[in-house]
Amino acid sequence: MEKVIAGKTIAVNEEGYLTDFKQWDKSIADELAAEAEISLSPRHWEVLNYLQTEFKNEVPLSIRKIGKSGVVDIKEFYQLFPKAPLKTATKIAGIPKPASCI
């Protein structure tokens, strides 16, 4: 599937996750965040950068890992990305949705 995000045609899956991280940039993150009714602050960016680094290192993501990351604790993670934080944050970061139950 394709979707126009921030004026660019981007490849996404049926849930709206980018399928090619190389197409991601900050304007895309801003627009996907706006869709989730989030306005990205420097704190959000620290978390997004952390998620992208973990993705590049092929580390599977989970809520437990986030809590142990030293970047953000679980409570703040839920405050920064209300509702479904891991799903929302990974979508904004342009990386795949984690297949984690914890």
Added chain:
Amino acid sequence: MTENKGEIKKMMIILSKGTLENVYAAFVLANGARMEGIEAEMFFTFFGLESIHKKKLTHLHVATVGNPAMHIPTLLGGLPGVEALATTMMKKEMEKIDMPDVAEFLDILSASGVRMWACKLAMDMFHYKKEDLYEGVEDVITVGDFYKQSAGEGTHMLFI
């Protein structure tokens, strides 16, 4: 149901058992709800209270007797040490798949906004006090209070 198209908004999870496999089932379901943006509340009753009792929550075991899926003959399962051994083995496997222990899991649930309640009747029966319980437990309430908590569209209730 027609207005919200069957969307789950809140999970009310009642935990009545204190065996490790049941406790984990309840915790994973509550945490999984929060991860999906669904509200979650837990009501701990009877042996489920063991999982929030500060002195007991680190000593929960899997059931080796009366649990055919363990594939341990009932006679063997009852021998001293077998339950502890099975529990140790299961905990090792859980750590391998990034599963937190009970104490850490409670912290994760609490930080994720899962509201926790203890059943008044069971608390009285076991002679437990609020101070005996994990700090994240908000209050000791009656079943009626729990039903009031459950009000609202898209609430689902689960008994474990």
